[in-house]
Amino acid sequence: MDEIIKHFGSRVKTDISFKELTTLQIGGPAKYFLKVQTEKELLEIVKIAAKGNIPYLIVASGSNLLVSDQGFDGLVIQNSISAIEKDDNSITVKSGTPLQDLVNFTLEQGFPGLQKLTGIPGTVGGAVYGNAGAYGQTISDYLTEVSCFDGSQKITKTRENCHFTYRESAFKQSKLIILDIKFTLPKGSRELLQSEAEKTLELRLKKYKPGIKCPGSFFKNVLTENLSAETKNLLPPYKDTFGKIPAWLFLEGVGGKGASLGKIKIADFHANLFINQGDGTAADFWQLAWEYSEKVKEKYQVQLEPEVQLINLPPLS
Ligand SMILES: Cc1cc2nc3c(=O)[nH]c(=O)nc-3n(C[C@H](O)[C@H](O)[C@H](O)COP(=O)(O)OP(=O)(O)OC[C@H]3O[C@@H](n4cnc5c(N)ncnc54)[C@H](O)[C@@H]3O)c2cc1C
Structure with a gap:
């Protein structure tokens, strides 16, 4: 890190919380953090990190991230190069x-x-x-x-x-x-x-009220062509949307709507929307998502896949 600090000086921050870097407002600290505004800076820092075997993570607006409560033990590079x-x-x-x-x-x-x-x-x-x-x-x-x-x-x-x-x-x-x-x-x-x-x-x-603390829809929708006839028969009448069955239909079918763990709640109006109601933790978020994906697997034989990127967390399946 010495070379990076020598190069970028006080612009390199330590222990910036992922609560500040994600729309979900959850996650532990980024050990080192740098916001880059030019391509030159981005290439420089990545080259130095790669040469020094420093683990690095590119983030942008953090609107599709679930980061562990332990955070990221390396360098987080926030890309704000805009034109x-x-x-x-x-x-x-x-x-x-x-x-x-x-x-x-x-x-x-x-x-x-x-x-x-x-x-x-x-x-x-x-x-x-x-x-x-x-x-x-x-x-x-x-x-x-x-x-x-x-x-x-x-x-x-x-x-x-x-x-x-x-x-x-x-x-x-x-x-x-x-x-x-x-x-x-x-x-x-x-x-x-x-x-x-x-x-x-x-x-x-209607779905995303201003200020909602979430990472968008948590699970991907399921491609209709991948579903067996047995699974289709278990579903309530549904509308295939652009070749997909919405993940919320499966989650709703196992009682997901309104379920909660700690400060994480699945929306009452949308079973694929996991919301941080305050100081929620990544551990509770992960656990709740895992429990409901297991229930879906048991009832429908469908493995839901997260759309959100999990950082420093085990996969859900
Ligand atoms: C309220 C809300 C509504 C949403 N609605 C939708 C929706 O309708 N449809 C939809 O698809 N998504 C939706 N999302 C999810 C999210 O907005 C999108 O996935 C968005 O494109 C993520 O962009 P970001 O800049 O926030 O990426 P981040 O969350 O910062 O990063 C996401 C991933 O992209 C990687 N990444 C980012 N930039 C780069 C780069 N330059 N090079 C390499 N890797 C990079 C990161 O490493 C990370 O793995 C929603 C999210 C919220 C909070």
């Missing part, structure tokens, strides 16, 4: 750009394709990592390439090489750091896009 550039109908975005800034930009320009991502917290890099999406749109729909850093050099991945599937990407299986993301978008009507974005936001606000 949007347009060339004709192509847009190149720095990974730390807030996703909403990109969505707003496309609305102003009249580029359809991202309007239904309105209201999703986080950065564009975080969205690409987890192939974030909502209401039938995903961040990868019009993405053409991603430039990233492998710890020693910059590489460019085409869309095909990013292996995007439902809430998955090649980035989840690698240590690649996403730097710039390029989209090529069609042209549409600004008025129509604006009205779709407003309707989307109205729908979202």
